[in-house]
Amino acid sequence: MKRVYLDNAACTPLDNRVFEAMRPFFVEEFGNPATIHSYGSVPREALDKARAQVGALINSKPEYIFFTANGSEANNMAVKGICLANQARGKHVICSEIEHFSVLQAIKSMEKLGFTSTQLKVDKNGIIQTGELEELIKDETVLVSVMLANHEVGTIEPVAGVAALIKKINAERATRKLQPVYLHADAIAAAGVIPVDVEALGVDLLSLASSSFYGPKGAAALYIRKGVRINPLIDGGIQEGGRRAGLENVPAIVGMGKAAELARSEMAERDKKMEPLRDLLIELILKNIPQVRLNGDAKKRLPNNVNVAVEYIEGESMLMWLDDAGIAASSGSACTSKALKASHVLLAIGVPQEVCHGSMLFSLNKDTTKEEIEYTATELAKTVKKLREMSPLYKKP
Secondary structure (H helix, E strand, O other): OOOOEOOOOOOOOOOHHHHHHHHHHHOOOOOOOOOOOOHHHHHHHHHEEEEEHHHHHHHOOOHEEEEOHHHHHHHHHHHHHHHHHHHHOOOOOEEEEOOOHHHHHHHHHOOOOOOEEEEEEEEEOEEOOHHHHHHHOOEEEEEEEEOEEEEOOOOOOOHHHHHHHHHHHHHHHOOOOOOEEEEEEEEEOOOOOOOOOOOOOOOOOOEEHHHHHOOOOOEEEEEOOOOOOOOOOOOOOOHHHHHOOOOOOHHHHHHHHHHHHHHHHHHHHHHHHHHHHHHHHHHHHHHOOEEEEOOOOOOOOOOOOOEEOOOOOOOHHHHHHHOOEEEEEEEEEEOOOOOOOOHHHHHHHHHHHHHHHOEEEEEEEEEEEEHHHHHHHHHHHHHHHHHHHOOOOOOOO
């Protein structure tokens, strides 16, 4: 049976070159990098190299990169770490309403400690309105968290504009001897896929994950700008500059470093290949399937993201039928696809609740072919036709 993998938003396949870089650290170079004897020296040097490779991917100095186990931990580390370190001067947080649950739930946890939060609305394409943000920032605000690109609908957010606004606000706050508002960007869906430059963006913290750019699961990182103080979530050691205690997952981190190096050198070529295939899939779906809509901005979107909502059909049913045809896709965020609830992202951009359940996310990778795209579009059209014929609710246009 033909097999097509279009669920790369959940996890990309591991690049063979990355695996080869990781291989020695499973067996030969097994030492703890914190030890001072010779068994720790090679792993320690490998961590330093990976830190530099990840830093180079986002234009950061290596010492501002702190490794975590996954993207959700990096987001929690940013949100909770800033809140806990600055709670004496304010307990208010702002985020967009389409953030990943690892940000939204982290903020809810802070609310149990007396924090309050405000959600920034988005338009029908999922783009935040920076002009509204200025009205939401209070003297008590300590953190604004806005994702760089949405993990479901692929919309790329104007984070640099948010940073410029916050810089202006912080200049005014300084005249009143108020501490600055910090800006965190969840770039897990973006880093390694599109160019990310922390200096050009102007963010204070930025999360990224290896599994988004052909690296291993179990490795992610948080960029923390110099001078930004956060409280650690894990106590017990001096690893990661005291920001995250515990023995590092050296093989995975080495893999993340290698994947970051490859992404930096090959990104333009990868995007040049994926964008036309993304557009072709969108064109074929909208052309051959009636009563379907594209979710997210048509142009300001990730090069590998196709998210559509099909009326009168459950996404779970489409997933199962497509899986029978050898096609792997998703009905939403990998962290919520089993919840059987309407996506908060789709609801935020105005998709009716009953249509949300018919959403499908196809996410491409660097090795996706035109043949696979055409096969997927054909099988999706067949699936929709069969399922609609079975649906008592379907109304032909």
